[in-house]
Amino acid sequence: RRKVEDIFESMGFSIIEGPEMETEWYNFDALNIPKDHPARDLWDTFYLKNGLLLRTHTSPVQIRYMEKNQPPLRIIAPGRVFRHEATDFSHEINFYHIEGLMIGKDISVANLKAIIQEFFQRFFGKSAEIRLRPSYFPFVEPGFEVDMKWKGSWMEMGGMGMVHPNVLKNAGLNPKEWQGFAFGI
8 A cells, every 4th residue: 555655646646535434425426326326235335224334435535525625636545445245366345445536627538548557567567568448437438447467467457537527516526627537446
């Protein structure tokens, strides 16, 4: 975590943290995740008796930050997340996630790819190569999976894309004035 934070701080990102217990608004609604989306099912989300839930990603931190801060913005949100999943070598009910957000006037997919490429090369070494594959996430449009080539094999490393206009509106930003990208690793 320290190395990840150091790399992003050196690229001008601030480190922001938020609550592990969340409301449905911040964890789902504000992120353009429909009421009938499978991620809301008990299978994926730990709902608590107090009406809250354990966050399934650190994206709620991004919404809370956008509500209180005016762009341009450049943040990462590292932290624990919780998912009600069957455990195996690549799945666990509690793990660390890092998400990033960059909002400005002229932010593009090219900026996103450059930041992610730079991060992976600094973290894994100059031989790390990435590719973006089209994918769907309700909170970005267009959306991508990022794969990294490491020692000859491609591995899925996370999801990302341009922040959906509805997400910007839900955070109080005008999508005709601001745009940006978000990523989760």
